[in-house]
Each structure stands twice: as structure tokens, then as C-alpha cells.
Amino acid sequence: MIKYETVIGLEIHAQLKTESKMFCSCDNYSVDAKPNENTCPICLGMPGTLPVPNKKAIEWVYLLGLALNGKIAEKFNFERKNYFYPDLPKAYQITSSTKPPVIGGRVEIETEGVIQNIRINHIHLEEDAGKLIHPKLGEYSLVDLNRAGTPLLEIVTEPDMRAPREARIFMQDLRSILRYLSISDANMEQGNLRCDANISLRPVGQKELGTKVEIKNINSFKMIERAIEYEVERQMELLGENKKVVQETRGWDESKGKTLGQRSKEEANDYRYFPEPDIPPLEPYSGKEIDFDEIKAWLPELQKEKSQRFINEYNLSTQDAEILTSDLELSRYFEQTLEELPDITKNDEIKKQKAKKVSNWIISEVLAKLNLAGISISDCKVNHKDLAELLDKADHGEISGKIAKEIFAEMFETGKNSEQIIKAKGLSQISDTGAVKVMITEVIKENQGPVSDFKAGKEKAFGYLIGQVMAKSRGQANPQVVNEILKDLLDKE
Amino acid sequence: MRKITKEQVEDLAKLARLGLTDAEKTSLAREMTVILEYSMLLDEVDTKGVQPTSQTTELKNIFRKDCKVISDIDINEKLQNAPVKEKSFIKVKKVLE
Numbered sequence: 030m031i032k033y034e035t036v037i038g039l040e041i042h043a044q045l046k047t048e049s050k051m052f053c054s055c056d057n058y059s060v061d062a063k064p065n066e067n068t069c070p071i072c073l074g075m076p077g078t079l080p081v082p083n084k085k086a087i088e089w090v091y092l093l094g095l096a097l098n099g100k101i102a103e104k105f106n107f108e109r110k111n112y113f114y115p116d117l118p119k120a121y122q123i124t125s126s127t128k129p130p131v132i133g134g135r136v137e138i139e140t141e142g143v144i145q146n147i148r149i150n151h152i153h154l155e156e157d158a159g160k161l162i163h164p165k166l167g168e169y170s171l172v173d174l175n176r177a178g179t180p181l182l183e184i185v186t187e188p189d190m191r192a193p194r195e196a197r198i199f200m201q202d203l204r205s206i207l208r209y210l211s212i213s214d215a216n217m218e219q220g221n222l223r224c225d226a227n228i229s230l231r232p233v234g235q236k237e238l239g240t241k242v243e244i245k246n247i248n249s250f251k252m253i254e255r256a257i258e259y260e261v262e263r264q265m266e267l268l269g270e271n272k273k274v275v276q277e278t279r280g281w282d283e284s285k286g287k288t289l290g291q292r293s294k295e296e297a298n299d300y301r302y303f304p305e306p307d308i309p310p311l312e313p314y315s316g317k318e319i320d321f322d323e324i325k326a327w328l329p330e331l332q333k334e335k336s337q338r339f340i341n342e343y344n345l346s347t348q349d350a351e352i353l354t355s356d357l358e359l360s361r362y363f364e365q366t367l368e369e370l371p372d373i374t375k376n377d378e379i380k381k382q383k384a385k386k387v388s389n390w391i392i393s394e395v396l397a398k399l400n401l402a403g404i405s406i407s408d409c410k411v412n413h414k415d416l417a418e419l420l421d422k423a424d425h426g427e428i429s430g431k432i433a434k435e436i437f438a439e440m441f442e443t444g445k446n447s448e449q450i451i452k453a454k455g456l457s458q459i460s461d462t463g464a465v466k467v468m469i470t471e472v473i474k475e476n477q478g479p480v481s482d483f484k485a486g487k488e489k490a491f492g493y494l495i496g497q498v499m500a501k502s503r504g505q506a507n508p509q510v511v512n513e514i515l516k517d518l519l520d521k522e
Numbered sequence: 523m524r525k526i527t528k529e530q531v532e533d534l535a536k537l538a539r540l541g542l543t544d545a546e547k548t549s550l551a552r553e554m555t556v557i558l559e560y561s562m563l564l565d566e567v568d569t570k571g572v573q574p575t576s577q578t579t580e581l582k583n584i585f586r587k588d589c590k591v592i593s594d595i596d597i598n599e600k601l602q603n604a605p606v607k608e609k610s611f612i613k614v615k616k617v618l619e
């Protein structure tokens with residue numbers, strides 16, 4: 030029995046969130062636009078128009094190249110990839126795969142504690158095609174060219190992945206990098222991050238690659254693993270029966286849970302690439318147009334670095350640090366809330382203690398509510414200042430932890446701050462020893478049984494009495510104050 | 523001598539979505555061979571070390587600022603070349619996914 034090894038390479042497309050399109054000044058944000066509204070003679074492919082590259086899109090490709098340790102090519106040029114399809118107005122796509130702007134690079138991924146380098150073959154820049162809609166009823170399709178001309182990055186990996194899980198982890202890491210660089214929304218479900226997988230099997234120990242099959246239509250993170258797993262099994266079965274794997278493109282059908290053979294867009298698959306005559310070549314290192322010092326200055330702390338820093342600086346657990354840095358905005362929210370707290374700069378110990386409290390709060394309260402509401406932190410009505418104020422109140426015993434959570438729930442719903450809610454509801458914690466004393470005296474009078482139990486040495490009775498006092502105060506008494514006074518009064522009984 | 527065959531003309535016609543009659547294919551194969559022959563004059567020149575020419579303007583690094591401009595062209599005017607429309611979509615023959 031021959032043992033086979035799985036070999037996976039990915040081709041990833043990510044739309045850049047520039048303000049305007051790749052080669053024209055049309056609005057690049059079309060979520061609320063009417064079909065074909067964001068188009069112009071250039072992206073509609075009218076004769077006589079001249080495409081001019083968007084400088085930001087080019088700078089962002091270099092930014093990603095630097096983040097992935099790729100080499101910036103001294104020269105690159107756009108080219109035409111020719112094919113007919115209704116979503117492609119010019120009958121060619123302007124791309125740059127032959128002489129790409131970034132060559133090489135790598136992404137370090139970690140699977141079950143093992144660190145692995147996934148090499149990048151190259152990154153190139155191109156324009157997206159339009160969108161086709163296929164109404165269920167009716168023998169026609171509809172074309173919307175708002176997306177035609179959106180800047181699109183293509184990231185091509187080397188065939189370095191050996192398991193479906195590695196492909197999923199790679200995609201998650203890449204998504205995080207794209208989001209931390211703030212160059213793409215990188216949302217697979219919304220189609221601004223897309224992934225095709227090349228999959229082949231080879232006998233263990235063999236150097237040459239087996240026949241590869243390309244899987245398209247993977248449009249969620251869940252699907253990456255499932256689609257590749259299915260395809261590996263399909264190929265394994267073929268090889269087990271001494272059949273050949275046919276080189277082809279297959280589409281993942283989520284409802285059937287299968288990959289299915291696809292008819293190729295261009296049957297002859299001959300794209301007749303040639304250099305784009307309308308766009309002069311690009312030499313980023315010559316002249317002053319591209320400022321690499323500036324681009325390097327844009328490089329942010331990426332998720333892995335930030336997570337490590339949270340562990341070192343705030344003494345957070347690996348798990349908590351990873352949760353807080355899973356979303357750039359969330360990591361900012363955490364640090365901003367922390368910085369807002371008084372005394373934070375006093376010393377490292379205090380900082381670590383407070384960081385732990387803020388982290389617990391964000392993970393167990395804020396995130397839980399966000400997940401339940403299905404929104405992200407940027408849509409949260411509670412800003413970091415208001416959260417810090419609430420936590421500070423709880424910290425100083427002005428309100429109990431339980432009340433703090435109730436107040437937070439209302440802040441989350443209404444966007445009011447804690448001060449407003451406390452005033453409106455009279456929720457301030459009772460720390461006034463006089464008021465607490467009165468309540469305790471009453472409780473002692475009303476519960477003579479438990480009091481004598483306690484005197485007889487039954488510790489449990491003490492807890493019961495505390496509970497009675499808290500109930501009397503409707504949860505507003507400061508538990509610590511209650512504890513002290515109750516002990517005191519019972520001793521005197 | 524390189525010759526353009528009728529099969530090559532058929533392949534190209536298919537890629538360019540051109541319907542050609544048999545007579546057109548034959549004559550095109552002949553004409554294209556002549557054109558190719560003419561361009562093969564270049565084979566006689568020593569081009570060692572000469573970069574292929576795809577640009578003659580000698581320009582480089584031409585960009586525009588990332589700035590959106592809302593088009594003042596009406597959507598109907600933009601779509602006037604579309605043979606069939608539905609609302610502001612362009613309607614085409616059913617495309618297989």
C-alpha cells in the first residue's frame with residue numbers, strides 16, 4: 030500500500046479598500062450603489078480612454094510585500110490577459126502576474142505548537158471583474174459593473190501546506206495581516222477575500238508534484254477545510270483504485286458537500302498576455318514617486334507581535350491575548366480602556382492587575398454581548414471612556430460587581446453612561462456604615478435561629494445572614510462592609 | 523519557413539469569437555503567413571542584449587492620487603451601448619456559473 034502526502038498551494042484574491050478604483054476615479058465603495066452607478070468610460074472599456082494606476086493601490090501592494098518579507102521588484106509592468114466574458118467590459122483584464130511587483134515572502138503559521146513557514150511565490154496587482162447575477166427563473170444573466178476595476182491583490186503561495194487545517198490557519202493569518210494593515214476588509218463571506226486551492230497527492234518521499242486539481246468557489250473559512258478534505262479524499266480514492274487524477278478546475282458545492290467538475294471559462298485557456306501599452310512601466314526605486322521610508326513607517330504592529338506584547342506587558346494568558354488581538358479594533362478598545370483608568374501609570378504591578386480586570390470584562394461581558402447582537406466592536410455603543418468609568422466605580426466599591434454588570438447591559442442597549450444610569454435608578458452601592466448597621470440589626474432580630482446556630486459554631490449560618498442583608502439592600506450593600514459589621518455585631522450579641 | 527495553418531486560424535477565430543467561412547479561413551491563413559514572413563525579417567538582425575520594446579514613450583511611474591470623482595454622466599447614457607437592460611443592469615444571454 031503506497032502512502033500519499035497531500036500538497037496544497039493557495040491563490041488568494043483580496044480587494045483593496047482604496048477610495049477610488051484601480052485605473053479610474055470611480056467610487057470603489059459600491060455597497061449602497063445602484064447597479065452600474067459607479068462606472069465611467071474607463072472601467073466600461075470605452076474606446077479611446079486611458080487607464081492611470083492608483084498610487085495608493087501600488088503603495089499598499091508594497092506595504093503587504095514588506096509585511097510578508099517579500100522582495101520588491103525593481104521593475105514591474107501591467108499586462109493584458111485576454112478573454113471574453115460578460116463581466117469583463119474590455120475583453121481583457123489588466124493584471125501583472127508575469128512581472129509582478131512583489132516576489133517571494135513568507136507567512137509563519139503555527140499548527141498545534143509547530144511553527145511552519147509558508148512561502149509566497151509572488152504578489153501581483155490587477156483589476157476585479159464585474160458581478161454577474163443569475164436569476165433563478167428566466168434564461169438570462171444580469172451584469173453589474175460597479176466592481177469592475179476594483180483593485181485586487183493576488184497572493185500566490187508555494188505548495189507548502191500539507192493538511193487542510195494548515196490552509197485554514199494560513200488564510201486566517203493572512204486575513205489578520207490584511208486587516209491590521211488596513212488595506213482590505215478581507216471578509217470571505219462578502220467576497221472581498223477569495224481563495225482558490227491547488228491540491229495534489231504524491232507518494233511520500235517523491236519530490237515531483239502529482240497532478241493538481243484547482244478548487245474554486247471557496248467563500249468561507251469553514252469551507253476551506255471541508256472543501257480540501259473532500260478533494261483529498263476523492264483523489265485518494267482514485268489513486269487507491271489505480272485510476273488517474275485528471276488536471277481540472279472543480280467548484281466546491283456547499284449544499285452537496287462535494288467538489289464538481291467545472292466548465293472552463295476559456296476553453297482553450299490561451300490568454301495571449303502582452304504588456305499593457307497604455308500604462309508606462311513602474312520602477313519604484315527610480316525617482317521619488319514611491320517613498321519606501323514612508324511605506325515602512327506605515328507598517329503596524331501585527332497581530333502576533335501585539336499578542337506577544339500583551340502577554341509580556343500585561344501578564345495576560347496566551348488565550349486572552351489572542352482573543353483581544355483577533356480584531357484590531359478590539360485590541361485598541363482594550364488598551365484605550367486600560368489607559369483611561371486612574372492610577373494606571375503608578376507601577377507595573379498595578380497595571381497588570383488592572384489589565385487583567387479589563388481583559389476579563391471585555392472577554393466575558395463586552396464580547397459576549399457583541400456576539401449575541403452579532404455586531405463588532407466598532408458598532409458598540411459603549412465607548413472605552415464609559416467602560417473605564419464603570420470599571421473604576423466597581424473597583425472603588427461605589428457599585429458592586431453584580432450591579433456593574435447590570436449597568437453595563439443597559440449602557441450596551443442605550444449608549445447612556447454609567448453615571449446617568451446610576452442616578453436614574455438609584456443604584457449606588459450602600460457603603461455608608463450607618464445605613465448598613467441599621468439593616469444588619471434588623472436581620473439579626475428577624476433571624477434568631479441562624480444567629481444562635483452561628484454562635485454554636487455553624488459557619489454556614491454566617492453566609493445565610495450575609496445573604497439576608499444583601500437581599501434587604503436589594504443587592505446594593507457593599508459586601509465587604511456588610512461582612513465586617515455583621516461579624517462585629519454578632520460578637521456583641 | 524513558418525506557415526500559418528488553417529487550424530491555427532480556427533483556434534484564433536474561436537478565441538476572438540469570430541465566425542469564419544471555409545474560404546475566409548483559407549485566405550486568412552495565406553495572408554497571415556505573408557505578414558508573419560515579413561516580420562521575420564527581424565530574425566536577420568542581431569538583437570542580443572536589446573530589451574523587447576513594449577513602450578515607446580520612455581515614460582515611467584505615472585500614477586494618479588487615490589481620490590474618487592463622482593461621474594456626471596447619467597447612468598442611462600453610460601448604458602446606451604447595452605443592447606438590453608433591466609432596471610440599471612445590463613441583460614445578457616444566460617451565463618453558466
Ligand SMILES: [Zn+2]
Nearest residue numbers: 053055069072
Ligand atoms: Zn470608472
